[in-house]
């Protein structure tokens with residue numbers, strides 16, 4: 001059969017369904033990854049399902065989000081994660097070893113394989129031809145136990161790249177251009193497949209910058225074909241035997257096509273506080289910059305930091321600007337140090353940080369109040385940096401380094417002209433990637449064979465089967481684009497309770513309304529109302545688990561982000577869509593009840609439910625769910641449902 005690259009990889013892994021857009025398909029998972037903020041619940045759920053050992057080819061547990069060990073809580077979690085990896089047969093990556101996506105790319109990402117990860121930027125290795133999808137923690141636990149992963153078959157969109165990037169334009173600008181054109185909702189229900197003559201002009205790390213940030217488009221995944229550049233990258237990582245040639249058929253049919261002429265790309269920035277608020281840097285030039293951070297899973301590689309290091313060599317960071325460099329992995333840190341670039345950057349005034357997510361989720365390097373921060377990260381949602389009134393710009397390393405030198409936003413082409421002696425650094429791969437592997441513990445090297453749980457490790461909350469009556473007070477009415485950072489913030493003071501759901505729940509939606517958690521507990525049940533794209537952002541299942549713990553029975557939204565909607569099913573909360581008129585009419589405090597017998601309706605495939613508001617007026621709410629999702633909802637969530645199933649049969 002002729003087809004797209006996506007269809008070919010899916011066909012190879014299909015265990016249920018047909019590759020028709022919108023149809024639910026079940027696929028076999030080859031590799032899983034999890035990180036420290038989502039991982040404790042993954043392993044607690046794996047334990048609750050009474051699994052003996054990991055069934056996938058690779059399972060990897062990373063410690064990257066919360067690596068600063070302020071008190072016993074993060075350390076407890078890291079010790080628990082190491083013990084779980086050892087007990088069940090997963091790789092364990094210690095704190096300081098780097099960000100999950102970077103370390104996974106270096107060590108395990110392989111063309112043609114499927115990867116499921118409990119982190120929304122899991123699609124990163126799509127740049128190597130791997131089909132990688134982000135999901136909630138319980139989906140990871142089930143896949144690790146040998147169960148299939150179920151997802152709605154996305155539309156496959158062809159992004160045709162033509163031409164070649166000019167000097168100072170980068171892969172980051174390519175994905176920012178995609179966001180400028182399509183918005184943060186433009187990829188919902190889609191996989192972006194990159195094709196065309198421009199592909200071969202991009203190296204694997206440039207491709208993974210693009211696939212990484214496909215997540216900001218709301219896409220299920222993004223993927224590149226493989227070629228000599230893929231083979232070259234794998235060989236430099238010492239994994240050339242994992243190369244597989246992959247390409248779409250010449251007559252592959254796509255749902256849509258977008259063309260990007262790389263030669264027309266220029267330096268761009270995403271302005272505060274949404275990744276699609278993109279303009280050319282020249283439009284905002286002159287904005288004073290207080291802080292610059294280089295790093296993250298988007299631009300934290302050795303090759304990403306090298307151009308900035310070259311721009312900084314022999315120069316000084318502006319005295320009014322702090323420049324922090326946090327490489328994405330220990331491999332990148334070690335190589336920068338061995339090649340002398342760390343010393344050059346430090347001489348220029350760089351504050352060098354450990355390899356961690358850190359500042360990306362507000363853990364460390366929080367900007368000063370009423371200040372501007374320029375970051376090479378992928379997200380700039382308001383408050384994500386750790387302070388409410390933040391102003392975070394997203395850019396390439398080149399634009400970030402230029403801002404650090406000038407003390408204000410400046411197009412690097414203009415800075416080069418002003419300085420007269422600054423060359424475009426270009427993008428080059430090292431001869432070989434040679435960081436030490438000491439911080440990756442293989443299953444054979446495991447140092448634990450039983451789970452070690454400190455006092456910060458609680459139990460997995462469970463919900464009973466779905467009631468026939470669902471409804472209650474509208475405890476919160478929210479606007480469009482509410483993120484999982486709004487629902488459960490990832491700052492260290494809050495997310496250190498990630499393994500203690502009763503405590504973590506006290507912070508639920510407190511960034512939207514600080515009275516919410518207490519009101520929800522007092523009400524002992526209720527519903528939420530939201531606008532478009534509810535739950536965009538991370539894969540954090542706590543954003544469904546904590547509302548469930550507080551008694552939220554249903555969310556009425558105009559639309560949902562993909563992973564969060566799956567998480568709502570997984571934790572027994574009914575996700576219903578409403579139209580604009582109904583949304584406008586509902587007020588916070590209104591009593592919303594589903595008139596029909598929802599338990600029966602969910603089981604029987606009903607798609608429309610009548611809702612009664614204050615007993616005064618009625619409207620229709622829609623449930624868009626597969627039969628499997630309906631069964632999960634009826635059982636009270638995926639853990640209860642999975643316990644009823646016999647996995648791996």
Ligand code: SF4
Pocket residue numbers: 065099100101119121296297298356357358360361377378
């Ligand atoms: Fe870490 Fe930020 Fe990447 Fe998430 S987006 S994995 S927090 S660096």
